[in-house]
Amino acid sequence: MRPLTFAAFAALSVFAPAAALALQVCAWAPGPAEGKSDIALSGGLVLSGVALRPGVGPGGRVLALAADKKFPAAGIFILDKAFLERLESAHKSGAPRAWRILQTAPAxxxxxxxxxxxxxxxxxxxxxxxxxxxxxxxxxxxxxxxxxxxxxxxxxxxxxxxxxxxxxxxxxxxxxxxxxxxxxx
Known part of the structure; x- marks a missing residue:
């Protein structure tokens, strides 16, 4: 098998699907606080103290993060609606409980x-x-x-x-x- 040339690698990276670069939900487990969950994402990211609450979001729910006692804002924001929908579907379907974290480093x-x-x-x-x-x-x-x-x-x-x-x-x-x-x- 021949190694990839730079031109072939560049073409593959340009035409690769956008979902390959997206954060994936690896696990959704109950957190230490009642009504809160911990979410493991690809790349070794873990969101803690997450709750889906009624609001103005996909399916009428929003992602709410536990605020730090020192700073009132949690400092986490969802930028992409598709990512919020993936989080919601993982919550509804009961994402895997195993903490396997995909090692694809996010950009x-x-x-x-x-x-x-x-x-x-x-x-x-x-x-x-x-x-x-x-x-x-x-x-x-x-x-x-x-x-x-x-x-x-x-x-x-x-x-x-x-x-x-x-x-x-x-x-x-x-x-x-x-x-x-x-x-x-």
Whole structure:
């Protein structure tokens, strides 16, 4: 069997179906809080504290995430209606209970970055996963001995189990956060 040439690989990647890049629901399990669930997604992402509540969504329901006690907003947003429909169908059909997580890493993109007034939490950066799920990362700065150290903090309701993906998302968030924070000055 011949290896793929670059032209063949480029053609395959251009004409590949969009669903191949979509986040997939791997498991839907009851969470520790009553009425809340934990959802495992492809790429090692886990949403915790999720509830489908009556509202204005597909099937008359909306996805509600448990808010962090520190910050009133959960920091997770659904960008794609098809993804919300996949979540709803997984909830209705009783998605697999096994926590098998597909190891297809989602594509990351910085959707927005907003500088904050604080000298500790310098920016909020929205990073999308496959253009379907948006997570707002907080970029923190600490000064120690005249040297700045930066860290990106994902929302409390999102766990990224893939260490490489967590590092890549953190690096994107830190770079975008530093850029908007220092552009403001």
């Amino acid at each position: 990351l993109k910085v959707e927005y970055a907003r500088a904050l007034e604080s000298n500790f939490r310098i920016a909020d950066v929205g990073i999308s996963f496959d253009g379907e799920l948006l997570a707002v990362f907080g970029v923190n700065r600490r000064r120690s001995g005249g040297v700045d150290a930066y860290a990106a903090e994902p929302p409390a309701s999102l766990e990224i189990r893939d260490k490489n993906l967590l590092e890549q998302a953190g690096r994107l968030a830190i770079d975008a956060g530093k850029k908007v924070f220092y552009a403001r000055r």
